[in-house]
Amino acid sequence: MIPPQRLVVQRVHNNNVVLALDGRGRSLVVTGPGVGFGLRRGSQVDVSRVEAVYVPEDAARAASAAGTLADIPHEVVTTAREIVDDAQQITGLTRPEILLLPVADHLQYAIRRAQEGTEISLPLVWEVRHLYPRELAAGDRALAIVRARLGTALPADEATAFALHFVSATFSGAALDRTVSMTEALSTIFDLLDARLSVPLDRNSQSVSRFVTHLRYLFVRLAEGRDVTVVPGLMSDALESSVPETMRLAREVAQALNSTWGHEISEDETTYIALHIHRLVTSADSP
Template sequence: MIPPQRLVIQRVHNNNVVLALDARGRGVVVTGPGVGFGARRGVLVDTERAEAVYVPEDTSRADAAAGTLAQIPPVEILLARGILEQATALTGLARPETLLLPIADHLHHAIARAREGVVIDLPLVWEVRHLYPRELAAGRTALDMIEQRLGVRLPGDEATAFALHFVSATFSGEVLDRTVSMTQALAEIFDVLEEETGTRLDRESEAAARFVTHLRFLFVRLADGRKVTVAPALVGEALESSVPEVVRLAREVAAVLDATWGQHLSVDETTYIALHVHRLLSDAGHGH
């Protein structure tokens, strides 16, 4: 049950979904078994029957959202709400109320695919694993909850899809764009290193995880416009003389980041990238 609040019904979609206006005049969707039974426009929502209130990002689309939710079985909507509560506890979602429709809709179609034996290729699985471990953990918890409640085990990669929903709720539009850029840049950097060295890198290795950890902090610094601590000049000189190929690769990585963020990386930052590239390739058995 949701906390008591003044919600005025605008449209009854079915017994379990109604469109309403909240005290701030926003269009919201209210779900719950029987919440629409015997109800009509202009009366208050019976909050004893209401289980969740969905507040769309664009409240002008609330009626369309209500129509979508009306097509989803109540048990799945309730499960989506439970998944959001767990994800909020694990990741501190800032605006879980904006995610009820996307999560319920994704859940509904994922269950249908699983029951039909349809498998889809989900992108960014590896990148999300390294960049957003908390959100991915929440996605895996979602899969466990689905199996427990509905008896359907979704493919493991579906945890990534849920994680991306959780990530999207954490950031504003501008920062979400950066997040997409981050995942794409990460994939591109590994592609560049593999192409330039002719070495197949194990992206699941500890060396790759360390490299990604460094890049993740670098991404944050670039997004915030902060510079790296000055690297000793001797370090850069030593790398240039002993492993010039690594320094060249570090500049290739820096070029990817330049293009992504529109910021020129300093010599110091490129030196740090070179150190991590050297370690990554050494662990991968690539000679210089």
């Protein structure tokens, strides 16, 4: 994020981290080598010294965020900024300014785990690969940046964790736990489909990839509170009469999504889900 032209110091946490007010009256955190040197409350920040800007989603947390960033080694914060900048180039992040702290904080603990030989299990790797391929590519790049800048080789699965941070920044007001819920919804749906179908689905097949693409757009609509375009009545009637089991399965999927989102899936959307399930099952049964 390009720093504002005018920043007034609220608190100097150390030479590298300052809590400041911009011209719009927002509290934000700026970092950079020597950015806080010799400053005191009410001083104007030399914006040429600013390397990165963090704008909390909740302004009340700005002071706490500044304290957290001040406790993270500067080289880790600098690497986190490079990761966010790189992810913006790859994924087109519209709100990179909210990512500096969570990415720096995650990176610090990931490095510590790698140094201590502690491994963590991330069960959502397949789901992230299919739902968020661009973000996962940025996560892979993040590991390369960490290796080049800090000399630490993080486990490959850490790319998934970084990817989830990038995804969280694409949904207005969405926290990381909301993003994880979206990703877990995909796992829940496929567990449900596997339990109802005679043969488990091949998660790496083209038909599954197409189905996941539909679900990805469905999740975006749910996040934005938008309903699907009205489905022609003939389509709904045809599916109901020709593949009633598929319609029942689609309603089970819709009910699972209702529980995750707290937002009722419309009958039109359920019909679209049934259509994609029918295509999925037909493709899976084909030789």
